[in-house]
Amino acid sequence: MTWIYILIFFFTLLFFAVNRKEVFNLGSDARLICSNRTQTKAIFVIWDIELKHKTCKISFSNEGQNINTCDDGKSIQNSTDQSFLHIPNFSASDVGAYRCESAYTGGNENYKIAVGVTAPPAVSAWLERRDKKIVAVCRAERGNPAANISWSVIGNHSVTQQNDRDGFVTVKSELEVPEYIDPENLTCIVQHQFWKREKTFIPKFRGQAFFRLNKTFFQLKFVIYLFILCLIHLFSIFFILVVFNFCLNHHAIQSFKIT
Structure with a gap:
């Protein structure tokens, strides 16, 4: 049946x-x-x-x-x-x-x-220097569907899109930061269907963390150098005082013998 x-x-x-x-x-x-x-x-x-x-x-x-x-x-x-x-x-x-x-x-x-x-994209944002100009880059990688990228300021920008073979989409937006804008006040805004709300990202220079680390290391070296100089100076003073005291004692002994 x-x-x-x-x-x-x-x-x-x-x-x-x-x-x-x-x-x-x-x-x-x-x-x-x-x-x-x-x-x-x-x-x-x-x-x-x-x-x-x-x-x-x-x-x-x-x-x-x-x-x-x-x-x-x-x-x-x-x-x-x-x-x-x-x-x-x-x-x-x-x-x-x-x-x-x-x-x-x-x-x-x-x-x-x-x-x-x-699928939600993996987002990264950073700043670059190009021909005496600052360019902000925001990249939403391997999302599906494609993410929508915008900026908190209006300026000359471009958007590129790359379609991967497995159906995921990578979107990259580049913004030439206007001279009157402080880059630290700039944000990249990313919207995607996977998220309930939009997400914001603050682009930074990629070498900024390394620069801060080098600056801290230099400051530490400078403090150590000053400390060593102070030790040498104190040792020199101590040595002079010891020699001076020795000379005084030696002179006193010689005077006592003569009398």
């Missing part, structure tokens, strides 16, 4: 496929629902999954004929009244086309689901 449903189901797939799109946050446990039909009415559910580097299949039937060729943690799980595809720790390797085929008492459904990922 099940095979009759399967044959009817496959003949109707060509006419009733529905396209959907789902997006999950990087690192989240994704829950992909094929149909809103209750699990008790399902005869079988088949997931054909086409990823960038492999294809696999996961199926469930009420007769116990279950298949899972994915071998990456994906599984069909059941809630109170629904079955769903569970994808643990969602990553870029889980992005792809998920085709769900389900048959239930009284009909069938077929979905083609384009599954994507939302």
Whole structure:
């Protein structure tokens, strides 16, 4: 009886496929629902999954004929009244086309689901000197979708975008800092779909920490040098006093002998 449903189901797939799109946050446990039909009415559910580097299949039937060729943690799980595809720790390797085929008492459904990922970018900001000018750089690396970068001041700026092979996007914005602006009051503003609020970053010269370290080291050396000079000076005074005292004592002894 099940095979009759399967044959009817496959003949109707060509006419009733529905396209959907789902997006999950990087690192989240994704829950992909094929149909809103209750699990008790399902005869079988088949997931054909086409990823960038492999294809696999996961199926469930009420007769116990279950298949899972994915071998990456994906599984069909059941809630109170629904079955769903569970994808643990969602990553870029889980992005792809998920085709769900389900048959239930009284009909069938077929979905083609384009599954994507939302990933926050790694942001860095710094200052550079170019031809006697200061340029502020803000870089939002490997986000998905692309991040939006803006500045707290208006000025001559440019934006470049690099699309990686795995779907992540790197955005870099460069701003020529106006002469009337103090770079320490400049901020880079980054907005991304993954974050609930925008984030701000203050660009600094990359060698600033090294310069401060060198300055501290120089100050320490200078203090040590002064300390050594003071010791030498004190030792010299002490030596002079000892010699002077010796001379006085020697003179007193000689005078006593003469008398």
